[in-house]
Amino acid sequence: MQKFKTLLSLFLTYLKIGLFTFGGGYAMIALIEENIVNKKQWITKEELTDIVTIAESTPGPIAINCSTYVGYKIGGVLGSAVATIGCVIPSFVIIFAISMVFDWFMSITYVQYAFNGIKCAVGLIILRQGFKMLKSFKKNLLSLICFFIALVGILLINFFAVDFSTVFFILAGAVLGVFIYILDVIKKKRKAKYEKVEESSQPNSLSESKEGGNEK
Amino acid sequence: MIYFELFFTFFKIGLFTFGGGASMIPIIQQEVVSNGWLTEEQLLQYIAISESTPGPIAINMATFIGSTQGGIWGSLLATLGVVLPSFIIILLIAAVFTKFAQYAGVKTVLKTIRPIVVGMIIAAGAYLVVTAIGIQSFYSMSFDLLSIIITAILAVIMIVYKIIFKKHIPVIAFILVAAGVGLITYVIGG
Numbered sequence: 001m002q003k004f005k006t007l008l009s010l011f012l013t014y015l016k017i018g019l020f021t022f023g024g025g026y027a028m029i030a031l032i033e034e035n036i037v038n039k040k041q042w043i044t045k046e047e048l049t050d051i052v053t054i055a056e057s058t059p060g061p062i063a064i065n066c067s068t069y070v071g072y073k074i075g076g077v078l079g080s081a082v083a084t085i086g087c088v089i090p091s092f093v094i095i096f097a098i099s100m101v102f103d104w105f106m107s108i109t110y111v112q113y114a115f116n117g118i119k120c121a122v123g124l125i126i127l128r129q130g131f132k133m134l135k136s137f138k139k140n141l142l143s144l145i146c147f148f149i150a151l152v153g154i155l156l157i158n159f160f161a162v163d164f165s166t167v168f169f170i171l172a173g174a175v176l177g178v179f180i181y182i183l184d185v186i187k188k189k190r191k192a193k194y195e196k197v198e199e200s201s202q203p204n205s206l207s208e209s210k211e212g213g214n215e216k
Numbered sequence: 217m218i219y220f221e222l223f224f225t226f227f228k229i230g231l232f233t234f235g236g237g238a239s240m241i242p243i244i245q246q247e248v249v250s251n252g253w254l255t256e257e258q259l260l261q262y263i264a265i266s267e268s269t270p271g272p273i274a275i276n277m278a279t280f281i282g283s284t285q286g287g288i289w290g291s292l293l294a295t296l297g298v299v300l301p302s303f304i305i306i307l308l309i310a311a312v313f314t315k316f317a318q319y320a321g322v323k324t325v326l327k328t329i330r331p332i333v334v335g336m337i338i339a340a341g342a343y344l345v346v347t348a349i350g351i352q353s354f355y356s357m358s359f360d361l362l363s364i365i366i367t368a369i370l371a372v373i374m375i376v377y378k379i380i381f382k383k384h385i386p387v388i389a390f391i392l393v394a395a396g397v398g399l400i401t402y403v404i405g406g
Contacts (some may be wrong), residue, residue, distance in 0.1 A: 021270050022323065022388060028272075054316060057326050060302025061232050061240075061272035068306040077307065077339030080288025084303055088295065092279050096291050098265060099283035106261070110399065117398020119260040120348045120367040121391055124374060125267065128384065129238040133334045136275065143331040148336030154242050157342045161353045164247045167232045173332040185302060189273030 007082050008073050012041065014067060014086030020050060021087075028087075032070060042074045063087065094199040142180075146173060219284045219293050225251065226278045226297035234326075235275035235333045244277055254284035254287050263344075267387050271383045274298055366397055 021028040029052055036042050044052075048070070055065035064084060071083025098105070103179050105111055139141050150169050157164050233240040241263070243404060254262065263397065266276035282294025293400050309316045326353050349367060350360040373393060377385040385393075 022273070047380065054306070056235065057316075057322065058302065058305050059234055059310065060299075060305070061230075061233065061237055061274040064275070064299055064302040065271040065306050066318065069310055072307060073309040077311075080274055080303070081311070082280070082306055086301060088271070088275055088294070091269060091275055092291070094269050095218040095266070095271070095276050096283050096288070097362035098269070099280050099291070102265075102284070110402070113396035113402035114398045115261055115264070116363070117366055117370070117394040117396065118236060118391055119257065119262045120345075120363055120398075121370050122260050122263050122267070123341050123344030123346070123348055124367070125265075125341075125387055125390060126238055126241055126344055127338060128247055128374065129236075130334060130338035130341050132384075133235070133238075133337065134344050144330075146299065146328065147331040147335040150332040151339045151393040154336050154339035155343060158245065159354055161355065165294040166243050167228065169336060170232050170234065170329060170331050173329040174325050177328030178321060180328060181321040185320075206337055 003075070007078060009040070010042075010071060010074055010079055011082045011086040014071070014083045015089060017067075018087040019090035021091075027064070029066060032066060036070060036074075043070060047073065151200070219289055221251070222282050222290050223293040223297040225280070226294045227300060229278070230274065230298035231301040234329055238337045239333045240274050240277070241344075242336040243307075243339060245343070247256060248281060252275055253281060256352050260348060262345065264391060268391050362401060366394075366401065367396060370394055 005199075016026060017031045017035060020031060029048070033045065033048060037045050037048055051066060051069045051073070052062075053067060054122070055062045058065055067083045067087040068080045071080035073081065074078075106115070150173075153164075153169060154164065154166060157166065220278070229240055229243050229247060232243055245259065249256060251260060262277060262280050266273045266280060269276055278294040278298040279291045280300060282291035286293070301402075313319065324338060342378070345367060349363050350358040370390075374390065
């Protein structure tokens with residue numbers, strides 16, 4: 001019974017969180033902190049920080065990743081399902097309702113004119129988001145090359161309507177990352193081996209100087 | 217058939233969205249427009265609505281496109297598709313690979329992918345700007361003077377706001393301003 005009560009409460013809390021998350025996943029994290037960490041005290045702030053780190057590193061919207069993980073911590077697999085569903089329902093209902101009247105909505109002249117302006121804003125918003133993220137990676141030769149290849153690649157694909165998968169860029173990046181990691185490991189192993197060899201040649205010189213001292 | 221397509225397309229989108237909702241835009245652009253599900257113009261409208269309503273943009277786009285392509289079942293399957301990869305992977309990490317972040321190579325792979333994702337987002341944004349002005353591709357270009365003017369005005373507003381208030385204008389506010397600018401052109405144009 002207690003478990004059911006917790007799950008129900010989790011669901012309702014996430015319903016509320018999902019309803020008020022405007023502007024993306026990071027807004028949701030603030031809401032999670034307010035409702036789940038502070039009010040309900042189901043997880044600690046530190047736990048939330050850990051969860052966010054993971055949520056940022058895994059595929060998928062950060063909001064969903066967060067919800068699933070927090071839900072799991074609170075109520076296991078069932079909890080994760082309940083939290084995720086709760087978080088998705090409000091936006092689903094709203095968007096679905098809008099989609100039903102969308103055609104009618106777009107046929108209103110005022111709306112059409114408003115969207116003449118709005119369609120110009122959308123690209124700027126995404127562009128801004130991209131520029132904000134520019135500081136999120138260290139600028140070295142490799143990262144800059146990757147950045148420019150991706151940038152130019154996507155532009156060309158779109159502009160020339162080429163049928164080349166965008167997903168490829170991410171996969172290529174992952175493969176490259178694995179490759180770099182392996183190189184790093186090899187470098188470290190070599191370094192460790194070199195240092196070991198250095199160490200083993202030192203004890204001889206030490207004992208020599210000791211003997212020299214004694215002889216005096 | 218459309219139901220499977222919707223599910224698989226959005227599953228793929230959900231699987232390859234790294235680092236926030238904006239990163240799904242380049243992928244959606246390709247998947248959805250090349251599928252013939254949306255035109256470039258409609259994509260802009262959908263993104264605008266998805267940015268203005270609660271919920272992550274990824275989910276909203278899935279629900280929206282799913283609905284217009286396949287009704288209630290379409291929207292359910294598309295939404296399920298986009299959520300499932302996250303859900304499964306996070307559960308695996310939470311329950312099994314709890315030390316995920318410390319696993320060999322994870323940090324390196326993420327570090328390598330990040331600049332790629334940023335490049336893709338900037339490219340997607342730039343292309344959306346250019347689409348709004350009328351340039352869809354090398355084969356279909358037009359120059360909509362009004363849109364160019366509106367875009368320039370909005371860009372100036374965005375930059376000026378940042379300078380004056382030191383922070384970025386909130387997305388919804390910006391969209392409302394854009395709607396206002398659009399309406400003004402109606403009044404002027406008559």
